[in-house]
Structure formats: structure tokens, C-alpha cells
Amino acid sequence: xxxxxxxxxxxxYLDGKLSASEANLFEIKLQTxxxxxQLMLEHKKMKESIAAYGExxxxxxxxxxxxxxxxxxxxxxxxxxxxxxxxxxxxxxxxAASVSLxxxxxxxxxxxxxxxxxxxxxxxxxLRKDMDRIKRSQKALINNFNTSKKEEIAPANYSGTGFALxxxxxxxxxxxxxxxxxxxxxxxxxxxxxxxITVFRNEESDIAILKVVSPNFEAYKALPYSFTDKSGNxxxxxxxxxxxxxxxxxxxxxxxxxxxxxxxxVSYQISxxxxxxxxxxxxxxxxxxxxxxxxxxxxxxxxAAFAVKSQSIISIIQELAKDSLDEGFKLNKKNNLAGxxxxxxxxxxxxxxxxxxxxNQE
Amino acid sequence: MNEIxxxxxxxxxALRNNDxxxxxxxxxxYFGSINHFIxxxxxxxxxxxxxxxxxxxxxxxxxxxxxxxxxCKIKTYLYxxxxxxxxxxxxxxxxxxxxxxxxxxxIAIDDSEAALIEEREIQFGKxxxxxxxxxxxxKTLIEDFYIKQLSMxxxxxxxxxxxxxxxxxxxxxxxxxxxxxxxxxxxxLQL
Numbered sequence: 001x002x003x004x005x006x007x008x009x010x011x012x013y014l015d016g017k018l019s020a021s022e023a024n025l026f027e028i029k030l031q032t033x034x035x036x037x038q039l040m041l042e043h044k045k046m047k048e049s050i051a052a053y054g055e056x057x058x059x060x061x062x063x064x065x066x067x068x069x070x071x072x073x074x075x076x077x078x079x080x081x082x083x084x085x086x087x088x089x090x091x092x093x094x095x096a097a098s099v100s101l102x103x104x105x106x107x108x109x110x111x112x113x114x115x116x117x118x119x120x121x122x123x124x125x126x127l128r129k130d131m132d133r134i135k136r137s138q139k140a141l142i143n144n145f146n147t148s149k150k151e152e153i154a155p156a157n158y159s160g161t162g163f164a165l166x167x168x169x170x171x172x173x174x175x176x177x178x179x180x181x182x183x184x185x186x187x188x189x190x191x192x193x194x195x196x197i198t199v200f201r202n203e204e205s206d207i208a209i210l211k212v213v214s215p216n217f218e219a220y221k222a223l224p225y226s227f228t229d230k231s232g233n234x235x236x237x238x239x240x241x242x243x244x245x246x247x248x249x250x251x252x253x254x255x256x257x258x259x260x261x262x263x264x265x266v267s268y269q270i271s272x273x274x275x276x277x278x279x280x281x282x283x284x285x286x287x288x289x290x291x292x293x294x295x296x297x298x299x300x301x302x303x304a305a306f307a308v309k310s311q312s313i314i315s316i317i318q319e320l321a322k323d324s325l326d327e328g329f330k331l332n333k334k335n336n337l338a339g340x341x342x343x344x345x346x347x348x349x350x351x352x353x354x355x356x357x358x359x360n361q362e
Numbered sequence: 363m364n365e366i367x368x369x370x371x372x373x374x375x376a377l378r379n380n381d382x383x384x385x386x387x388x389x390x391x392y393f394g395s396i397n398h399f400i401x402x403x404x405x406x407x408x409x410x411x412x413x414x415x416x417x418x419x420x421x422x423x424x425x426x427x428x429x430x431x432x433x434c435k436i437k438t439y440l441y442x443x444x445x446x447x448x449x450x451x452x453x454x455x456x457x458x459x460x461x462x463x464x465x466x467x468x469i470a471i472d473d474s475e476a477a478l479i480e481e482r483e484i485q486f487g488k489x490x491x492x493x494x495x496x497x498x499x500x501k502t503l504i505e506d507f508y509i510k511q512l513s514m515x516x517x518x519x520x521x522x523x524x525x526x527x528x529x530x531x532x533x534x535x536x537x538x539x540x541x542x543x544x545x546x547x548x549x550x551l552q553l
Contacts, residue, residue: 007534046541047508052482053489054509059385059422063415066386071393071411 010040014047156357161242161281161294162186162210164352165317166332167220169212172313173280173356174295175201178208180360186212187355189248200320205266205312206295209320210356224336224348225282227310228289232268234258240272240294240307241346242281243355250346251278255291261298266312268292274305280356283307288337288345370436377425388418392437395465396444402463403448413451417443420479434469442468446476492543500536507533 012018013026030037160177164170171186178184178198187193194214201208232238232255239252253272260267270283274297283292292307317331337345376384393414400410417440424430432439445468471479493501499521506512506520518529 008530042541042545046537046544049485049489049544050504050508053486053493054505055423056419056486057509059419060415062382062385063389063418066389067393067411067415070386070389071397 006036007039010036010043014040014044156185157360158358159243159277160279160356160358161277162354162356163280163282164220164223164354165209166330167222169217169219170199171196171210171212171354171356172293173208173210174293174308175203175206175208176296177280177356178210178358181358182360183358184210185357185359186210187357189351189353193357202316205308205316207293207308207313207316209317220352222334223332223352225284225288225290225352226332226335227314228285228291229311229314231258231311232285232291232309237286238270238272238283238291239342240274240278240281240283241349241353242274242278242294243353244275244277248350248353249275249278255285256304260306260308261296264306267295267306267308270305270307271303272305273303281353282349283310284337284345284349288335288340288349370432373436374425374432377422378428385418385422388421388436388440389414392440395437395441399441399444399463399465400448402465404452405448409448409451413444413447414440416447420482423482438467438469441466442471443479446471488544488547492540492547495543496536496540500539503529503533503536504540 009018009022009026013023018026030040158177158181160173162171162173162177165172178201181198184196184198185193186196194212194217196210196212196214199209199211234255234257236255237252238255239250241248241250243249251272251274253270255268256271257269259265260269268283268291270292272294274294278294279296281294282290283294285291289310291310293310293313294305294307297305314331337348340348373384373387393410396414396417397407397410400413401407405413420443421436421440424432434442445462445464449462493504496504503517503521506517507514512520514526514529514533517533518524518526521529521532523529523532
């Protein structure tokens with residue numbers, strides 16, 4: 001290790017503070033003393049680094065001061081910030097503005113469209129009534145001429161939901177759906193319509209069984225579901241599929257009570273939001289068993305709907321087989337829906353659920 | 363140095379003459395365009411300030427080096443250096459660098475110059491780190507002596523040493539420690 005004296009000499013040499021002769025002497029020393037040379041180079045580097053560091057620090061301080069004086073204090077700075085914001089975000093803002101414009105326009109269009117729709121359907125109803133009147137006067141005319149009746153295609157007066165009871169053309173629905181019908185048609189998923197006749201009605205349970213009479217109806221292979229003869233449990237998840245509108249609508253909820261409206265023991269109370277047109281649809285449990293048939297809802301109470309118990313349906317059908325029906329019919333006992341996801345259950349079910357279209361002459 | 367007629371030659375001459383008042387002239391003339399460039403390319407005004415000051419420092423250090431030759435206007439040079447530094451910064455921040463919107467022509471800063479700029483930054487970082495590790499009172503003592511260039515007498519007065527020799531011994535000890543720390547930084551960076 002070099003002594004303090006050597007070191008001081010070295011520093012003075014680097015600073016150029018040594019006299020010419022002293023410096024000469026020191027340089028000769030450097031040539032012979034490798035350790036001193038090494039030390040000197042290191043120290044030189046250190047000094048330069050510190051100097052560069054210092055220069056930069058001082059320069060930076062000066063620039064900060066200038067920045068404060070020239071940029072930060074100017075009155076336009078505030079204005080600048082707005083400008084800056086605009087420059088940075090104008091693209092985003094342009095996109096946002098066009099999106100909101102689009103939304104506004106489409107909302108307005110949608111509202112307008114809705115209005116038109118409502119007006120159209122209001123018109124539609126009125127028109128239908130007119131059509132009925134025309135039809136009647138036409139009929140009178142036709143009767144006068146003693147010619148045969150022609151089938152007219154007109155919108156149904158009422159509609160509800162129904163589903164296959166057997167694979168060979170028997171369907172079950174609510175009695176109130178078809179109560180005052182002159183004629184009943186069923187319409188399947190593929191918008192095919194078949195004429196049906198009512199073969200059984202039960203006031204007490206509000207169920208009706210229809211039979212398809214159109215010759216073009218093809219029998220199903222087999223039903224994927226079965227009616228359960230066990231009681232449903234309160235709290236059980238249940239769902240239904242029905243036609244409150246043109247398209248099939250899914251609704252789900254729970255079995256909320258073991259009895260129906262005003263203590264009616266042939267029905268369950270369920271908590272599924274239902275609308276006119278849902279009547280006659282199947283009530284299905286998680287495993288895909290049919291546990292009931294949607295019958296209606298209580299108007300004054302929110303969230304209370306009712307379904308006829310499958311047990312009631314089974315016992316009625318068994319009675320029926322004994323007396324009125326010649327051949328009787330067997331209910332499917334095999335359920336293929338257990339263990340499937342809800343989506344797949346619905347895929348399997350949807351072909352067996354139909355719209356019941358009812359025509360009458362008011 | 364008067365404003366308005368500040369030709370590039372005058373500015374360079376003033377800087378070489380240690381007339382730092384031209385720094386504010388440079389600031390007034392060119393900060394606006396760099397600010398605009400940085401902000402348009404997703405930076406903030408603070409980013410613009412940092413980048414512009416870095417560019418000025420690079421320019422300043424180059425001008426002080428008598429061998430340096432400026433091949434374009436100062437405006438273009440500052441813009442080019444700022445541009446390079448900003449690109450480097452955003453590349454560090456995210457892997458994806460979008461399109462850079464330019465407002466003026468720029469020259470390519472060649473690799474050797476870019477390397478020099480980077481080397482200076484590294485050295486500065488190492489010294490800052492070493493001084494930070496050194497702690498007080500050594501840090502202030504070293505800064506006072508080597509940067510503020512106070513005399514040993516002033517330093518011994520400031521730090522309350524009985525005489526200049528005492529201060530000198532203290533400075534020597536501090537410098538030895540700083541050296542160790544500084545070269546340790548070097549090793550660390552090489553690892």
C-alpha cells in the first residue's frame with residue numbers, strides 16, 4: 001500500500017500542481033513502480049468520474065431551474081394541458097365519440113322500431129277481428145250458394161304449450177288452453193302444423209289430451225323423458241319450456257310448495273316467471289323427469305305459479321285406460337335425460353314440445 | 363448573449379466559452395418541439411422534460427469535447443437524440459412499440475456515438491450509486507472538494523475539523539472507500 005505522501009504527490013501531479021521538474025521526477029517513478037502506475041490510473045479514472053458526475057449534476061440543476069422559469073410558469077401551460085390531453089387522446093376520443101353516436105342512433109332506431117311493432121300488432125289485432133267479420137259474411141254467402149267450405153289460414157285466437165304424452169301422436173296440455181276451441185292445431189319446432197282433436201278433458205286437474213289427426217304426422221321414435229310417480233321436493237330446481245311468444249322460451253326456478261292455488265293438492269306451487277302461453281308446458285326436474293304440467297299463476301301474488309303434479313296426471317291416465325279409451329296407451333317409463341347438462345336436456349326435449357293453436361268463433 | 367439572433371455557431375461558441383446562459387436559449391427555442399414529439403408518442407410532459415434535458419446534456423458534453431463535430435443543425439441534433447432516447451425508454455417499458463409519429467427530419471445517431479452516450483450514463487449511474495453507498499459526511503466532503511471545488515480550508519471549517527490537514531486525512535479515507543465502492547459497482551455490472 002502506498003503511503004499518504006505518495007498519494008498526495010500523485011494527486012498534485014494529476015491536478016498539474018507539480019512543478020516541471022517535480023513532475024518529471026514523478027513520471028520516472030511511475031515507469032519503475034508498476035503499483036504506483038496502477039494506482040495513478042485508478043485515481044485518474046475516479047477523478048474523471050467524479051468530475052463527470054459533478055458536471056452532470058450541476059447541469060441538470062441548471063436545466064431544472066430553466067425549465068421552471070421558461071416552461072412551468074408560463075400562463076399558457078394550463079391551456080397546454082388541455083392541448084396535451086387532446087393530442088394524446090384524440091384517437092381514443094374519436095372512437096368513443098363514434099361509438100356513442102352509433103349507440104344513440106341505434107337506440108333511437110330500436111325505440112322507433114319497437115313503436116312500429118306495437119302499432120303493427122295493435123293494428124294486427126284489429127285487422128284480425130275485421131277478418132273474422134268478413135269471414136262470417138263470406139260464410140253466409142257461401143251457405144247461400146250451397147258450396148263446400150274452404151279451409152282458411154288465419155292466425156290462432158289463442159295459443160298455449162303442449163308436449164308429447166306418447167310417441168304416436170298424443171299430446172297433453174292445459175284444459176283452459178283448448179277449452180272453447182272450434183279447432184286445435186299443434187305446431188312443432190319446424191313450424192309444421194298438424195290438426196288435432198281433443199280426446200280427453202279433466203276440469204278438476206285442468207288437463208286435456210289431444211290426438212293428432214293429420215295424416216302427415218310422423219310418430220316419434222321414443223320419448224326421452226318419463227313422468228315420475230314420486231312427489232317432488234320443496235326446494236328442488238325445476239324448469240319449463242314453453243311458447244309465450246313465437247320462439248321457445250326457457251324458464252327456471254324452484255318447487256316452492258307441495259300444494260297449489262288455495263291449497264289445491266293436485267298441484268305444486270313453483271317460482272318460475274311465467275307468461276300467457278306457458279300453460280300446458282312440462283315442468284321438469286334436474287334429472288329430466290316430468291314432474292308436472294304448467295297450469296297458471298296467481299295474479300295478485302308475485303312469483304307464484306302452479307303446475308299440475310305428475311302423480312295426478314298418471315292417475316288420471318290410468319283411470320282413463322280403464323274406461324274410455326279403447327286401446328289405452330302406455331306411458332314411457334324410461335328417462336334418458338338424467339345426468340345430462342341442462343343445455344343438452346333442452347336439446348333433447350325441444351322436439352317434443354309444441355305450440356297449441358286454438359281457433360274459435362268468439 | 364442576446365436572444366433572437368442565436369445562430370448555431372454562436373451557441374456552440376458560447377458553450378465552449380463556458381457561457382451557460384445559452385442553455386436557456388436552447389430551452390426556449392427547442393423544448394416545444396421535443397415536448398410535442400414526446401406527448402404525441404404517448405409520453406407525458408415530465409417525460410418530455412427528462413428526455414429533453416438528457417439530450418441537452420449529451421449535446422453539452424459533446425460540444426465540450428473539442429473533437430466533436432456537429433453535422434447538422436442543433437435543432438435536428440437535439441430532436442434526433444431525444445427521439446433515440448425516447449425510443450429506448452419505451453422499448454424498455456413494453457415489448458411492443460407502436461408507430462412513432464415524427465414532426466421533423468432527424469439524423470441517425472451512429473452506433474459509436476450511441477454507445478458513448480450510454481457509457482456516460484452508466485458511469486454516472488455507478489458514481490451516483492457509489493456515493494449513495496458512501497454515506498455522510500464522506501459524500502458531501504467529496505462533492506464539496508471535487509465538484510464544488512471548495513478549498514481544504516473551507517471544508518475543514520464547514521465540517522468543523524481542527525485544521526486543513528485533518529480534513530485532508532478525512533478526504534483521503536473517504537476517497538479510498540469511494541474507490542472501493544466505485545470499482546465494486548464496475549464488477550457488479552460485469553457479472
